[in-house]
């Protein structure tokens with residue numbers, strides 16, 4: 186996937202959120218989009234998914250240029266896991282997942298067996314018929330991921346999928362992403378957890394204030410800076426210590 190010279194200023198905003206952002210990631214890898222609060226990660230992801238329109242610039246996903254002619258094809262390729270839980274709290278997990286499966290034209294016994302399979306993979310089978318508002322934070326996050334992958338997307342885009350979950354859920358989610366990637370899918374995710382990003386991402390792009398700062402393989406980025414021992418050191422080297430509002 187690639188973005189080229191993306192610009193975005195939200196209506197009424199005093200300053201642009203994206204200022205000519207460009208990066209390109211190879212397919213079939215787990216890659217990370219990193220940056221401090223307000224860097225523009227969610228905006229970038231939203232543009233990649235077609236949920237927000239850019240003022241200027243190009244997006245290409247799995248060789249398809251993001252334009253009106255390819256919108257439907259791209260929608261089928263992508264699975265989106267938003268930062269906020271996008272499930273109906275009063276519906277059970279099975280009811281929610283049936284609804285999301287139907288949106289992609291999946292139905293009947295094959296959809297139900299897929300839902301049950303993933304509920305088991307994500308350790309939610311005992312809560313399949315429990316309403317989502319009765320789920321813990323980690324359970325909601327796991328169910329939120331299932332909703333995005335029922336249509337077997339070749340690219341899964343996740344916005345902070347492991348934020349605020351316990352160690353067990355986090356480890357389960359990362360293990361799943363690694364396995365899903367091994368089966369051939371590309372994964373793009375954002376996180377503030379740099380140790381985690383270092384361990385699972387083959388490549389990362391660090392952005393700040395709407396522009397790309399640096400991109401590369403975590404170990405190569407670390408090796409380029411003699412004073413840095415971790416991706417967190419690299420991140421602080423490029424983005425500085427100043428607090429962001």
Ligand SMILES: Nc1ncnc2c1ncn2[C@@H]1O[C@H](COP(=O)(O)OP(=O)(O)OP(=O)(O)O)[C@@H](O)[C@H]1O
Nearest residue numbers: 195196198202220221222223224225226227228229
């Ligand atoms: N819908 C919107 N309307 C106006 N401004 C917005 C909107 N969404 C985001 N912004 C602004 O754009 C900037 C970048 O926000 P964005 O959420 O893309 O950053 P981020 O890197 O994902 O941040 P975080 O790590 O805090 O989630 C922020 O200054 C934010 O206030």
